[in-house]
Amino acid sequence: MSTDFQTARVALGARLRELREEAGLNGKGVAEALGWQRSKVSRLETGKQTPTAKDLTEWAQAVGRPDAATELRGRLVGLESQYRSWRRQLAGGHRARQELALRETTATQLIRGMEVSRIPGLFQTADYARHAFEANAEFRRVPRDVEAAVRTRMRRQEALYEAGKLFRFVVWEAALYVLTCPREVMVAQLERLVGLIGLDTVELSVLPLGAQLRRAPSHGFWIYDRRRVIVETTNTEMWLDDEENILLYERAWDLMAEAAVHGPQARRLIARAQASLELG
Structure with a gap:
């Protein structure tokens, strides 16, 4: 995987973690609120998995920051506009x-x-x-x-x-x-x-x-x-x-x-x- 792509994905994960911590939630709390496996929360926050736009919208709502959804989706669009997986294309x-x-x-x-x-x-x-x-x-x-x-x-x-x-x-x-x-x-x-x-x-x-x-x-x-x-x-x-x-x-x-x-x-x-x- 491209180093630039991974760096951008890690940065997005760090932003997700930041929003979660600002809300006073731990990973388990976010996972329960969203009905996700705890491992998915961990993979997203550490940049080991690329979130979908839906994931980001739901995350913003779960941490009480629906206004951040646009920012998060914008980061994803920027990432995907440069690095386009063949699986999706x-x-x-x-x-x-x-x-x-x-x-x-x-x-x-x-x-x-x-x-x-x-x-x-x-x-x-x-x-x-x-x-x-x-x-x-x-x-x-x-x-x-x-x-x-x-x-x-x-x-x-x-x-x-x-x-x-x-x-x-x-x-x-x-x-x-x-x-x-x-x-x-x-x-x-x-x-x-x-x-x-x-x-x-x-x-x-x-x-x-x-x-x-x-x-x-x-x-x-x-x-x-x-x-x-x-x-x-x-x-x-x-x-x-x-x-x-x-x-x-x-x-x-x-x-x-x-x-x-x-x-x-x-x-x-x-x-x-x-x-x-x-x-x-």
Whole structure:
């Protein structure tokens, strides 16, 4: 879990404890008033569990401070707006998250991205995307609205052909070999990448496995103009819009980009990966 997320959750828990103590109640008293297990009160106050908006409203009422409910819910919204659990985002399937990505792309002129283990969604073929959504639905045990998600992802790619937009992506060479789909699907996906290199709206670079690096690629991330960075982890998607984080990820992207190759060199690396898949 992100340290920033946990710090914010601990701070919210400390505020709950403060309100309880101001009311002269102990944990057992709050639990009885709310009909909760005592352990839930403890987990919330120590930042080991994320409360729901309903939890916070009920807490404020139980400690005699209904006026504090707005403040508490505001803290929760701030926490969840940056750190969005996949469990909640994908509760109804993948399509809703893809619609959100479509809106973000529409509102953005420059997208810079780094991917270390997969092909960027904006560059995926329908078959590659289909296998990605299928695998993710199985892993996360969420509804399988795969075809709707694929259609939305393909609609999002229309932005690649809009004048005035620019998509600058660095893909680690390893991602060209990661098989999350059948070999023939990956071969077609690599063909798609080669075709995109010639677009005036796309700058696709490949970071060679043997490149000399000043910083090793640790995870993928996308930068939307200079207003937001989106980072995916196993359980959470982080939406970071503060200046400090934006500058940090811009530096990380620049370091990857300076070591990457593009144009004919990138084509050769993609062709080498394609040839190895065809021979295999």
